[in-house]
Amino acid sequence: MKSSRLDRKRRTLWSQSGPSPRLIFGAAIIAIVGVLGMTPKELFGLTLAWPFAALWGAIGWGRAGLSLRPMILLVIFGLMQDIISNAPLGCFALINLLVYGLSAGIADQTDGMRDALVAVVGPAVLLIVAFLLIWGFASITSDHLVRSWPLFTNFFMTGLIYSFANQMFDLGRRPGESPGGS
Amino acid sequence: MARSGRSSQKSGARRVTLGILIFGALALIVAQSAPQISNFFLPARTTVSDRIGAPADTSLWAQLTGQADREQRIRELENEVRDLARYKAAAISMAERMEAYENILNLMGEPPERGVTARITTVVDGPFAQTVLANAGSLQGVVPGAVAMNEGGLVGRVIQLGDRSSRILLISNYQSQLPVLGEVSGVRAILQGKDRDRGVLRDLPEAADFIEGERILSSGEGGAFPRGLVVGTVTKQGADWIVKLAMRDHASGYVRMIAPPEIVEPLPEPEITEPVSPAPASSTSQGAQ
Numbered sequence: 001m002k003s004s005r006l007d008r009k010r011r012t013l014w015s016q017s018g019p020s021p022r023l024i025f026g027a028a029i030i031a032i033v034g035v036l037g038m039t040p041k042e043l044f045g046l047t048l049a050w051p052f053a054a055l056w057g058a059i060g061w062g063r064a065g066l067s068l069r070p071m072i073l074l075v076i077f078g079l080m081q082d083i084i085s086n087a088p089l090g091c092f093a094l095i096n097l098l099v100y101g102l103s104a105g106i107a108d109q110t111d112g113m114r115d116a117l118v119a120v121v122g123p124a125v126l127l128i129v130a131f132l133l134i135w136g137f138a139s140i141t142s143d144h145l146v147r148s149w150p151l152f153t154n155f156f157m158t159g160l161i162y163s164f165a166n167q168m169f170d171l172g173r174r175p176g177e178s179p180g181g182s
Numbered sequence: 183m184a185r186s187g188r189s190s191q192k193s194g195a196r197r198v199t200l201g202i203l204i205f206g207a208l209a210l211i212v213a214q215s216a217p218q219i220s221n222f223f224l225p226a227r228t229t230v231s232d233r234i235g236a237p238a239d240t241s242l243w244a245q246l247t248g249q250a251d252r253e254q255r256i257r258e259l260e261n262e263v264r265d266l267a268r269y270k271a272a273a274i275s276m277a278e279r280m281e282a283y284e285n286i287l288n289l290m291g292e293p294p295e296r297g298v299t300a301r302i303t304t305v306v307d308g309p310f311a312q313t314v315l316a317n318a319g320s321l322q323g324v325v326p327g328a329v330a331m332n333e334g335g336l337v338g339r340v341i342q343l344g345d346r347s348s349r350i351l352l353i354s355n356y357q358s359q360l361p362v363l364g365e366v367s368g369v370r371a372i373l374q375g376k377d378r379d380r381g382v383l384r385d386l387p388e389a390a391d392f393i394e395g396e397r398i399l400s401s402g403e404g405g406a407f408p409r410g411l412v413v414g415t416v417t418k419q420g421a422d423w424i425v426k427l428a429m430r431d432h433a434s435g436y437v438r439m440i441a442p443p444e445i446v447e448p449l450p451e452p453e454i455t456e457p458v459s460p461a462p463a464s465s466t467s468q469g470a471q
Contacts, residue, residue, distance in 0.1 A: 038304040038315075047307070047378065066196035071203055078207070083230045085308040086349070089223055090210030097204045104200075137211075138309035144356060146309045147377060 019064065019171040026169045027073050030057050034077070038084060049153035054081060055130055056162050058096045059123050060169020062103025070171075074100055088141055095133045099126050123162060131155045224342070231315055232344040261299045264436065268333075297440035298322050300348070307378060312355040316437050319344045327406065328439040334432035335412030336360075336400055340439060348439065353413065354378055354427055361403035362413055362425075366396045371423070373398070373413060379430045383416070383423040392416050398425050405445045 014022075033053035054077040061070040078093025085092075106122045131151065138146045162169075214220045300318035318324050320343055330337040330350045338358065342349035353360050353375060360373040362383070369390045371383040383392070392398075398416050402409025414425040 038306075066193070066200055068196065068199060071200060075203060075207070080230075083227050084304065085306050085310050086313055087308070087310040088211050088214045088220075089227075090207040090214075091310075094204060094207035094211065097200060097207060101200050101204070134309060142310065142357060146356070150307070150378075151309050 014167070020069075022168075022171050023061065023069060023073070026057055026060065026171075027077075029165075029168055030054055030077060034080065034084075049150070049157045051158035051161050052081075052130070052134075052154060053158075054078065054092070054096050055099060055127065055158055056165065056169050058099040058130075059103045059126050059162065060166055061171055062100045063107045064171040065107065066101070066104045070100065071097065087137070091137050091141075092134075095130055095137070098133065099130050102126055102129060119166075120163075123159065123166070127155055127159050127162075228342055228344040228347075231342065231349055232319065232347045265299060296323075297438045298324050298328075299436055299438045300324075302435050302437060303347075311357075312352045312375065312378070313341070314338075314350050314352065314437070316348045316350060316439070317346065318439065319346045319348050321345050324348050324439050325441050327442045329407055329411070329442055330437040330439050331411060332429050332432055332437050333434060334430065335414065335428035336407065337429045337437050339406060339442070350437065350439075353429070354381060360407065360413065361401045362398045363401040364392045364396050364416065365399050367391070367393045370401055370403070373425055376424065379427055381414070381425045381427060383425060386423065392418075392423050394418055402443065405443055408440075408443045 017025075030053040033051065037050040037053070054074060057070065057077070058074055061067075061074075074096040075093045078091075078096045079089060081087070081092035082089045103122070103126055106118075106126070110118045110122070135146060135148055135151055138151075214223070298318045300316035300322070302314045303317050304315035306313045306315070314337075316330070324340060324343060326340060326343050328340040328343075328348070330339060330348075336353055338350045338352040338355070340348045341351045351358055353373065354377070355375045358373075358375045360381075361370065362373045363370045367390065369387060369392050371387075371392075372385045373381045374384050376382045383398075394417060396416055398413045400407040400409060400411040400413060412428050414427040414429075416423050416425050418424070
């Protein structure tokens with residue numbers, strides 16, 4: 001009796017939802033954060049560091065393995081980021097896809113290892129890779145070494161929020177895949 | 183067995199898709215190193231900026247009830263009041279002095295600079311470029327290369343112009359180079375963006391120096407910016423002269439865009455044609471005739 005009540009408590013709406021609703025929910029979060037990021041971001045005269053929201057999707061969705069729908073979403077988000085930030089078209093799309101691929105690779109290599117070390121080190125490594133890629137692309141395309149500190153604060157914020165909100169970008173299984181199937 | 187085979191086939195296909203997408207994105211980036219291809223994407227960028235910066239669509243309900251028209255009229259009046267308030271303040275402080283100067287110099291007064299006031303809808307402070315997007319474009323009378331100012335001073339210039347939006351490259355951007363001069367010292371230099379709030383002065387003259395705390399104005403050299411626009415105040419930090427940008431002190435979320443100064447090209451010199459001397463052979467034949 002007690003255990004069934006506990007089970008009911010554990011079976012939340014999120015835990016019962018499949019990968020497609022989770023993907024849509026995560027994409028909506030990314031879109032909302034991205035749109036808010038276009039507005040002036042100051043609080044009491046202090047400039048707020050805004051996260052690269054698409055990277056949450058790239059890291060989180062990649063953990064469920066490779067799939068076509070997240071890739072398309074990441075390309076769309078990447079192109080929007082390129083246009084908004086005046087970067088060469090394809091820059092953020094490439095970075096999002098690379099992080100997504102690496103995330104899937106890490107998940108594949110550490111299959112079943114859901115321990116704290118993998119959960120922390122994996123996203124940290126991916127964020128460092130993304131940081132270096134964005135910094136490198138920005139430096140190459142603008143012919144000078146761009147300032148790394150503001151970019152670092154953005155990435156710190158990305159990682160900090162992801163550490164709390166990673167469940168929102170956990171698809172559970174690959175989109176289109178049946179439960180327990182391949 | 184067959185099921186696991188299909189699974190590995192699917193997995194392989196996904197990897198190939200990811201590889202193709204990554205390769206495609208990389209090819210797109212590399213291709214844009216050619217200005218022709220980069221310019222090809224410019225209309226698409228401008229169209230998206232138009233959509234982001236100034237969505238033209240209003241809801242059907244707002245149109246039916248006339249709310250959209252009322253809001254539009256309120257915005258116009260607000261802009262007008264803002265303009266008038268600025269002109270009033272400027273006029274009170276300057277009219278008397280101006281009249282005296284004009285009398286001394288026997289000059290005709292110049293008409294006030296016409297411009298377009300727009301709201302900043304998007305701020306991009308990323309690693310690639312420091313730009314802002316304003317919700318006025320060519321339809322509102324903004325011209326390519328227009329100079330943007332706010333209440334504090336110079337903000338930047340329009341680098342991308344859409345129908346209803348303008349992308350302004352800020353003077354704080356690293357690649358922004360602005361010829362400036364000290365208001366008191368008159369020393370000239372080039373202001374280069376350093377970070378969000380500051381710029382650094384380059385190409386300093388060896389003989390003269392700025393005065394700590396003096397205002398820095400645009401010098402108008404190069405013709406991209408008019409002369410005399412307030413840029414900021416200068417302080418010495420180590421060996422560098424650092425300018426604290428005035429545009430950050432009065433960021434109300436609006437910019438005013440004025441046409442860049444027009445430099446009239448000098449008229450080409452008339453070509454002087456030398457009289458053609460007759461050939462000796464023909465002259466002898468003429469003489470014989």
